[in-house]
Amino acid sequence: NAGVTQTPKFRVLKTGQSMTLLCAQDMNHEYMYWYRQDPGMGLRLIHYSVGEGTTAKGEVPDGYNVSRLKKQNFLLGLESAAPSQTSVYFCASGRRDQETQYFGPGTRLLVL
């Protein structure tokens, strides 16, 4: 049982490039979330999903898109990366009948 995994662990992008971050969970959780973590700001919710095929915007959605084609996967896309998107990105998942979220190890992204 791997829990929540994230791919890649670290990536460097140039401004304007695109990339996709992959989150996978093997706990059969209905809910999945993408956060970004910046120094002094805690974690902020980017997008979330309450089920396969559904997504919604969180607190800081601009510049990101998401997709949840399969229940176990939640993809975060950056179409045109900007230096302001340099951050550590965390994925989390949770059960519909529980409030607890389970976090992945994070992806460190540097945009030059």
Next chain:
Amino acid sequence: AQSVTQPDIHITVSEGASLELRCNYSYGATPYLFWYVQSPGQGLQLLLKYFSGDTLVQGIKGFEAEFKRSQSSFNLRKPSVHWSDAAEYFCAVGDGGGAQKLVFGQGTRLTINP
């Protein structure tokens, strides 16, 4: 909208000393409250949570937290810290909505002196 404030950005304590990390929240109804810990380079791990009932909750690694509605606080405590407790600690409140979204505080970094 709900919010969480952790007034202390950085705290240093000596190994074996007691610890209290502060958390204040703003929320209209009875909140769902959480404390998570993040070790360097790692993801977040749940320490404890409060939904209802006994206002003193026990968590993993010897941590406890007390919910005080009158003070809108949910402070984390440990009677005797270990060097392995050095980490960043986040308080969070659940929005109570169907998607169970969390709002996090800014975090408190804990350093342990030997």
